[in-house]
Amino acid sequence: MTKRIVCREAGYDCDFQVQSENEDELVEFVKEHAMNTHGTELSASDIRGLAVDI
Known part of the structure; x- marks a missing residue:
C-alpha cells in the first residue's frame, strides 16, 4: 500500500x-528532509505515525 507524508x-x-x-x-526520505530543511531529527516511529495510506 502506498503511504504519503505532507509537511503541512x-x-x-x-x-x-x-x-x-x-x-x-x-x-x-522524511528523515533526510526533516534534518536538512527543518533542523529536526524525527524517529522512524514518529514518521510512521504521520504517514497516511493513499
Whole structure:
C-alpha cells in the first residue's frame, strides 16, 4: 500500500510531500528532509505515525 507524508499536515509551513509503497524508503526520505530543511531529527516511529495510506 502506498503511504504519503505532507509537511503541512505535520504542522510545518513547507510544501514538501513524499509518497512511496516502500515504508522504509519513505522514512529515510522524511528523515533526510526533516534534518536538512527543518533542523529536526524525527524517529522512524514518529514518521510512521504521520504517514497516511493513499
